[in-house]
Amino acid sequence: xxxxxxxxxxxxxxxxxxxxxxxxxxxxxxxxxxxxxxxxxxxxxxxxxxxxxxxxxxxxxxxxxxxxxxxxxxxxxxxxxxxxxxxxxxxxxxxxxxxxxxxxxxxxxxxxxxxxxxxxxxxxxxxxxxxxxxxxxxxxxxxxxxxxxxxxxxxxxxxxxxxxxxxxxxxxxxxxxxxxxxxxxxxxxxxxxxxxxxxxxxxxxxxxxxxxxxxxxxxxxxxxxxxxxxxxxxxxxxxxxxxxxxxxxxxxxxxxxxxxxxxxxxxxxxxxxxxxxxxxxxx
Amino acid sequence: xxxxxxxxxxxxxxxxxxxxxxxxxxxxxxxxxxxxxxxxxxxxxxxxxxxxxxxxxxxxxxxxxxxxxxxxxxxxxxxxxxxxxxxxxxxxxxxxxxxxxxxxxxxxxxxxxxxxxxxxxxxxxxxxxxxxxxxxxxxxxxxxxxxxxxxxxxxxxxxxxxxxxxxxxxxxxxxxxxxxxxxxxxxxxxxxxxxxxxxxxxxxxxxxxxxxxxxxxxxxxxxxxxxxxxxxxxxxxxxxxxxxxxxxxxxxxxxxxxxxxxxxxxxxxxxxxxxxxxxxxxx
DNA sequence: CTGTTAGCGCCTTCAC
DNA sequence: GTGAAGGCGCTAACAG
Numbered sequence: 001x002x003x004x005x006x007x008x009x010x011x012x013x014x015x016x017x018x019x020x021x022x023x024x025x026x027x028x029x030x031x032x033x034x035x036x037x038x039x040x041x042x043x044x045x046x047x048x049x050x051x052x053x054x055x056x057x058x059x060x061x062x063x064x065x066x067x068x069x070x071x072x073x074x075x076x077x078x079x080x081x082x083x084x085x086x087x088x089x090x091x092x093x094x095x096x097x098x099x100x101x102x103x104x105x106x107x108x109x110x111x112x113x114x115x116x117x118x119x120x121x122x123x124x125x126x127x128x129x130x131x132x133x134x135x136x137x138x139x140x141x142x143x144x145x146x147x148x149x150x151x152x153x154x155x156x157x158x159x160x161x162x163x164x165x166x167x168x169x170x171x172x173x174x175x176x177x178x179x180x181x182x183x184x185x186x187x188x189x190x191x192x193x194x195x196x197x198x199x200x201x202x203x204x205x206x207x208x209x210x211x212x213x214x215x216x217x218x219x220x221x222x223x224x225x226x227x228x229x230x231x232x233x234x235x236x237x238x239x240x241x242x243x244x245x246x247x248x249x250x251x252x253x254x255x256x257x258x259x260x261x262x263x264x265x266x267x268x269x270x271x272x273x274x275x276x277x278x279x280x281x282x283x
Numbered sequence: 284x285x286x287x288x289x290x291x292x293x294x295x296x297x298x299x300x301x302x303x304x305x306x307x308x309x310x311x312x313x314x315x316x317x318x319x320x321x322x323x324x325x326x327x328x329x330x331x332x333x334x335x336x337x338x339x340x341x342x343x344x345x346x347x348x349x350x351x352x353x354x355x356x357x358x359x360x361x362x363x364x365x366x367x368x369x370x371x372x373x374x375x376x377x378x379x380x381x382x383x384x385x386x387x388x389x390x391x392x393x394x395x396x397x398x399x400x401x402x403x404x405x406x407x408x409x410x411x412x413x414x415x416x417x418x419x420x421x422x423x424x425x426x427x428x429x430x431x432x433x434x435x436x437x438x439x440x441x442x443x444x445x446x447x448x449x450x451x452x453x454x455x456x457x458x459x460x461x462x463x464x465x466x467x468x469x470x471x472x473x474x475x476x477x478x479x480x481x482x483x484x485x486x487x488x489x490x491x492x493x494x495x496x497x498x499x500x501x502x503x504x505x506x507x508x509x510x511x512x513x514x515x516x517x518x519x520x521x522x523x524x525x526x527x528x529x530x531x532x533x534x535x536x537x538x539x540x541x542x543x544x545x546x547x548x549x550x551x552x553x554x555x556x557x558x559x560x561x562x563x564x565x566x
Numbered sequence: 567c568t569g570t571t572a573g574c575g576c577c578t579t580c581a582c
Numbered sequence: 583g584t585g586a587a588g589g590c591g592c593t594a595a596c597a598g
C-alpha cells in the first residue's frame with residue numbers, strides 16, 4: 001500500500017523494513033556472507049513487499065564490473081551494423097545478458113583503424129567484447145588490458161578465444177544438395193576477401209568442384225544484398241549456361257535472387273523466361 | 284607512455300593531469316556549465332592523452348538515469364525472443380543507444396501475466412522500455428511510474444506513445460502484386476489473433492479479396508516458421524486449387540515455402556511437380 | 567569562472 | 583552473526 005510517488009526501493013528501504021542493517025540486507029540479497037535464518041526471512045519478505053530490484057549500475061560501480069557487453073563489428077562502413085547476422089548476435093547476447101543486469105552495445109570498428117578497440121578498454125562500463133568479422137590484424141590490435149574479456153566469432157588467437165559455426169560443413173551440404181538435384185554449372189558469390197573465416201566455404205567450393213570435375217566460377221561478394229544483385233548479373237553475363245548460384249549470407253542470396261529476376265531468369269531453376277512474364281509491382 | 288598496469292583512467296586522473304579540479308574537468312567533459320578556454324584546452328588534452336572514457340554506470344548512478352533500454356516482448360513463450368523481427372528491433376536499438384552509453388536488454392513478457400512490467404519499473408537501471416507485440420491489456424498494465432519511459436510498437440494509448448510500420452500498405456502492395464501476376468486463389472497465413480496490429484493486414488486482405496470478387500481463405504498463424512509449414516499443408520488440403528499464399532512475417536513465409544515443398548508443390552508457381560523430382564539433401 | 571562539499575546505491579573490509 | 587564506516591566514479595549544488 002504505497003501512497004506516495006512510487007520511488008523505486010533501495011537497499012536502505014529494504015533494510016529498514018526488515019529491521020536490519022544495510023550490510024545484512026546486502027548479504028542475503030547478494031547471497032554472499034552469513035545471515036541468520038531469521039534475518040534472511042525478514043529481508044526476503046521486505047524485498048518482495050517493496051518490489052525491490054538491485055541497481056546493476058550501483059552494483060557494477062562498487063564491484064568494478066561492467067554493465068555492458070559490446071558487440072564489435074569490423075567492416076568498411078557503419079552499414080555492417082544493419083546486417084541480419086549482426087542483429088542475431090546482438091539479440092542472442094541481449095537475451096543471455098539480461099538476467100545478469102547486463103546490457104548490450106553495438107560498435108562499428110572501421111576496417112583498418114585499430115583505435116576502436118582502445119576506446120573500449122578505457123571504458124569501465126564494458127564487461128566484455130564479442131568480435132565479429134575478426135581478422136588477424138584485429139586480433140593483434142586487442143589491447144592487453146582487454147585480454148580475458150574478449151572473444152571472437154571466427155578466427156581466434158592465443159589470447160582471444162574464439163568460436164564459430166561449421167562454415168565448411170554448411171557449404172558442403174549446400175553444394176551436395178545442388179549437385180544431387182542435377183546442377184553442374186554452379187557459381188559462387190563469396191564473402192569479403194579480407195575475412196578469414198569466409199574463405200573456408202570458398203575452399204570447400206573449389207575442392208568439391210574440382211573433385212566433381214566441374215568448372216570453378218567465383219565472384220567476390222561482401223555479405224550485402226546490393227552486391228549479390230550485381231554479382232548475379234555479372235555471373236549471367238560471364239557464364240550464360242549457369243544453372244545455380246551459391247551465395248554466402250542470406251542477404252547476398254536474396255540479392256542474387258533479385259538480380260536473377262532482373263535478368264529474367266527463373267528462380268529456382270535458373271532457366272530464362274519470357275521478359276513479358278516478369279512480375280512487377282503496380283505503379 | 285603508461286608503464287604500470289593500464290588501469291582505466293578516471294575523472295580524477297584527468298583533473299590531476301590537466302591541473303584542475305574534478306568539477307572543472309567534469310564540466311568540460313560533460314559539456315555542461317562554464318569553463319575557461321584555457322581549462323577546456325588542458326582538460327581535452329588530458330582526456331585523449333589518457334584515453335579517458337567516462338563511466339556510464341557512475342554517471343547514471345548520480346544522475347538518476349539508467350544504463351539499459353529494455354525491449355520487452357509479449358508472447359506465449361520465451362521463444363518469441365528468437366524472432367528475427369525482435370532481433371532487428373534489438374539491433375537497431377543497440378546501435379542508437381551505444382553512443383549514449385546505454386545498453387539494450389531483452390525481456391520476455393509472458394502472455395496474460397502483467398507482472399513482468401512491474402519488475403521493470405522497480406529497476407533503477409532501466410531508462411526506457413520498448414513494447415513489442417503490444418496488446419490493449421499490456422498497455423493497461425503499464426505501471427504509472429513507468430509512464431514517459433515507455434513506447435510501443437503497434438498500438439499505443441494516451442500515456443504510451445506508439446509507432447508502427449504501414450502494415451496495411453505493405454499487405455496491399457503484396458496482394459496487388461500477386462493479382463497482377465495472375466493469381467486468383469490466394470490464401471493468407473495471419474499473425475497471432477491476439478495481436479491488434481496484426482489484424483490490419485488481415486482486414487486489407489479481406490477487403491481486397493472482396494473487391495476483386497475472390498474467395499477469402501484465411502489460416503491463423505503465430506509468426507513462426509513451424510506454424511507456417513503446417514499451415515501450408517492445411518491450405519493445400521482445404522483448397523487444392525490454390526495458386527498463392529500470402530504469409531505475414533518472414534519466418535512464417537519461409538515455413539510456408541518449406542511446407543509447400545513437403546507437399547511437392549513448386550515455389551514460386553505452386554503447380555505440383557512429380558514427387559520424384561523433389562530435391563533432397565544427401566544422407 | 568573555479569574549487570569544495572555532498573551524496574547517488576551498493577558492497578566490503580573491519581570491529582563488535 | 584551483525585552493524586558501522588569507507589569508497590567505487592561521477593555530478594550537482596554551493597561558496598569563493
